[in-house]
Amino acid sequence: MKNFISLSLVVAFSIVSLTASAQRIKLESGDISALAGEKEINTEFVYDGMSVGKFKTEAEYVAKKTDEYNKKESGRGDNWAKSWVADRENRFHPKFNELFGRESGIASGSAPAAKYTMIVKTISTEPGYNIGITRGNANIYLEVTIVETANRSKEVARIKVDKALGRTFGGFDFDTGLRIGEAYADAGKALGAYVKKNAK
Numbered sequence: 001m002k003n004f005i006s007l008s009l010v011v012a013f014s015i016v017s018l019t020a021s022a023q024r025i026k027l028e029s030g031d032i033s034a035l036a037g038e039k040e041i042n043t044e045f046v047y048d049g050m051s052v053g054k055f056k057t058e059a060e061y062v063a064k065k066t067d068e069y070n071k072k073e074s075g076r077g078d079n080w081a082k083s084w085v086a087d088r089e090n091r092f093h094p095k096f097n098e099l100f101g102r103e104s105g106i107a108s109g110s111a112p113a114a115k116y117t118m119i120v121k122t123i124s125t126e127p128g129y130n131i132g133i134t135r136g137n138a139n140i141y142l143e144v145t146i147v148e149t150a151n152r153s154k155e156v157a158r159i160k161v162d163k164a165l166g167r168t169f170g171g172f173d174f175d176t177g178l179r180i181g182e183a184y185a186d187a188g189k190a191l192g193a194y195v196k197k198n199a200k
Helices: 002-024 058-072 076-104 177-200
Strands: 025-030 039-047 107-110 116-126 139-150 151-166
Touching: 025 177, 039 151, 058 107, 076 107, 076 177, 139 177, 151 177
Parallel strands: 039 107, 039 116
Antiparallel strands: 025 151, 116 139, 139 151
């Protein structure tokens, strides 16, 4: 009986999780049925015009954090600024591609020969925080555009991914890049599940 109750709770939690993910995905235009049967998709990431936290521009946020860290320790802010950009290729993109591919069954990444290209544009990023006694999740908002690789003017679908959350089990996400990376993993997972369900 105890095992049955435990299993029921796991199933219920999974259903709630899937529902929550589905609610964050909104098809703005087009139709993703074109992806039915595709084995791979070329995926590109764009950050132009992204806002960060309460800052309207990424440049304002990076300048402030760099200055703050440099005042605490010489060079620390400069190193942080380099990591802020490097984390995209090293953490965010692999996380998104891995989870999207796992959920959708369509390999995601650099695939210039693929029929379709998925352009993942980050609209806003909330880096979150973790100071030990209190923490806040990171989250991102994305606009995903799927186009024909050979003719980028031919848009297949446009999708919004709202508030993908970055959090880790145990709450040991003191690093900004780790928190945001988990948000991209969450976005990839939710979008992949959506594509698998609707690209038929």
